Structures are given as C-alpha cells and as structure tokens.
Amino acid sequence: MEKSFDSLPDDRKSQLMAFDRLLTIMDELREQCPWDRKQTIQTLRHLTIEETYELSDAIMENDLPEIRKELGDLMLHIVFYAKIGSEQKDSNQFDIKDVLNGICEKLISRHPHIYGDFVADSEEAVKQNWEKLKLKEGNKSVLSGVPGSLPALVKAMRIQEKARGVGFDWDEKHQVWEKVEEELKEFRQNFDIESEEVIDKNEAEGEFGDLLFSLVNYSRFADINPETALERTNKKFIKRFQYLEEASKADGKSLSEMTLAEMDEYWNAAKKLGV
Known part of the structure; x- marks a missing residue:
C-alpha cells in the first residue's frame, strides 16, 4: 500500500529528501562533470569492489563513523549505476525506481511467512524455504x-x-x-x-x-x-609484527641481523602488552 508524502512521519520525510538530494546531485554530475560523464558500468566495477572492501575494513574495526562514510560511497555507486541504466536506449533501460521496486518485490516474495500464509518459526526454516523459492524462480542449482x-x-x-x-x-x-x-x-x-x-x-x-x-x-x-576469524588474526599479526619492527629499531637492532629467538622476545612482549 502506497503512502502519500504528507502522511509520512517526519523522520521518513527527511530520509526521502536526503535520497532525493543525492539523486539530484547525481543528475548534475552526470551532466556537468567530465569524469562522471565518462564513466560506464564497466569502469565503475573495480571502484565498487574497492569501496566494498573499505566498508569491510570499517566493519572489522567497528568504526561507526567510518561505516557511515563508506555506506555513503556505496550508495553513490548504486545511484550511479541506476543513472547509467536510465540512459540506455533499448529494452534494458532501468532507473533507480525499477531497482528499488525490484528488491521490494523480491523481499516480499521471499518472505511468505511475513507477507503470506507460510509458517516459519525458526531461522533455519526461513533459510530452507528461501532456497526452495529460488529454485522455483528458475535457479538451476x-x-x-x-x-x-x-x-x-x-x-x-x-x-x-x-x-x-x-x-x-x-x-x-x-x-x-x-x-x-x-x-x-x-x-x-x-x-x-x-x-x-x-x-x-x-x-x-x-x-x-x-x-x-x-x-x-x-x-x-x-x-x-x-x-x-582469519582477518582478525591477520590484523593481530600485522600489529605485533609492526611492534617487533618498531621496538627492535628503537633498541638499535636490525631484523635482518636478529635471530628468531631475539625476535620472539619482542613478539612475546607485544602479546603481554595486548598488541
């Protein structure tokens, strides 16, 4: 059921206005900025992957301000792809409205326990029915x-x-x-x-x-x-190894001239310090 803008609560209005502001800026950039005009779906791909990994890094660090920033970067990419899609001159044309309605319809159809009469009383039941629905939709495997x-x-x-x-x-x-x-x-x-x-x-x-x-x-x-788990171990190793580098250098030592036993002393010191 669609709602009129005036009937929406103030916080939802402000959210929609912020989204409209981004769409407007995207229209302006696509029309006026040489770099933005030049971009295609293909040229944006590697940038989107990079932004996704930057968001992943922020999540691993539980850095909420950085997460907010990276989500904005990804949102820009989504809007950018949709803008390029709206410029197509064939049956493949789509815009942000089509993107959003598409995911809304998908979520409704994949949640019959919310929007239908299917009963799912556990997370596992939801997951199993999700896969069954995907097969019905045409997935071969x-x-x-x-x-x-x-x-x-x-x-x-x-x-x-x-x-x-x-x-x-x-x-x-x-x-x-x-x-x-x-x-x-x-x-x-x-x-x-x-x-x-x-x-x-x-x-x-x-x-x-x-x-x-x-x-x-x-x-x-x-x-x-x-x-x-592995990424946390990677980060832990990096921090301890960098402590080893910095502490040994401060003591006038060179890693290339140290024995493994000497390095282990700094490594164990890093562990004791909670690095």
Whole structure:
C-alpha cells in the first residue's frame, strides 16, 4: 500500500529528501562533470569492489563513523549505476525506481511467512524455504547463487550454507570434527614435508584444499565466521609484527641481523602488552 508524502512521519520525510538530494546531485554530475560523464558500468566495477572492501575494513574495526562514510560511497555507486541504466536506449533501460521496486518485490516474495500464509518459526526454516523459492524462480542449482568471483574462503562458507539450506549437511558437530581430523591425518601421511620423497604438488594442493574446506565446515557448526576469524588474526599479526619492527629499531637492532629467538622476545612482549 502506497503512502502519500504528507502522511509520512517526519523522520521518513527527511530520509526521502536526503535520497532525493543525492539523486539530484547525481543528475548534475552526470551532466556537468567530465569524469562522471565518462564513466560506464564497466569502469565503475573495480571502484565498487574497492569501496566494498573499505566498508569491510570499517566493519572489522567497528568504526561507526567510518561505516557511515563508506555506506555513503556505496550508495553513490548504486545511484550511479541506476543513472547509467536510465540512459540506455533499448529494452534494458532501468532507473533507480525499477531497482528499488525490484528488491521490494523480491523481499516480499521471499518472505511468505511475513507477507503470506507460510509458517516459519525458526531461522533455519526461513533459510530452507528461501532456497526452495529460488529454485522455483528458475535457479538451476542451489549453488548457482554463489558468485564465481568470491574469495575462496568466503565461497566455501557460502557453498556449505547453500547446501545446508536443502538439508545436505552433517547432523552433529562431532561428525564434522572427525572429518577435519581425517583430512589432517590423510594430508600428513601422504605429504610429509620432512621426508625426502618428491611430493606431487597438485595432489597435495587438492588434499590441503579438502582440509581447509572441512575446517570451514566446522567453523559453521561452532558459529564462527571463518573469514572474520582469519582477518582478525591477520590484523593481530600485522600489529605485533609492526611492534617487533618498531621496538627492535628503537633498541638499535636490525631484523635482518636478529635471530628468531631475539625476535620472539619482542613478539612475546607485544602479546603481554595486548598488541
């Protein structure tokens, strides 16, 4: 049911006015700015990916002011794509209205437990019905909704989540951990780096991939996001290593001339300091 602008509460009016301001600025930039006039959907793609990663960084740091700023940058890109879409001279033409109505209709159709008579009393029931609805809409595979260009770790997680949505999953957590141990044992038995035997790198890579995939699987059962967990470890390592660099330099030492034991002293000092 559509509402008139005057009947809306003041906060919604201010939100719509802010959105209208952005649309107006986008129209002006597209018409008057040489750089904005030159852009295409293709030229914006890599910039959008960069902005998405910048938002991810802000979320990892829980930096709300930065999150707000990065969301604005992404919103600009969405409006920019829609503006370019409105300039098409064929049946592929679309504008921001079509984009917004499209996602509204999708959300309504994918939530029959809210906008229909389907009953879903748990998050798991919602997810399973979501996948069933996507198949009814024409998806040939449950996994077809996983973007091919996703980073491998994120892709593994999404593949497993999609499979779980139709019931293809382990029943118990201990079963998943047993699989992790099985893959680790198999990898160590066949690819012992301490031995003198020549290792088939392709085969070793495949087995190592199986081990990582099983660990990602276990992380789901432990309610841990593996991408977030690994990125936090990356950031922790960077901070401690930079402490090692700065503290050793302050003591007149050079990393290239230090032993690992000497480096470990600074590393452990960083840990004690909570770095």
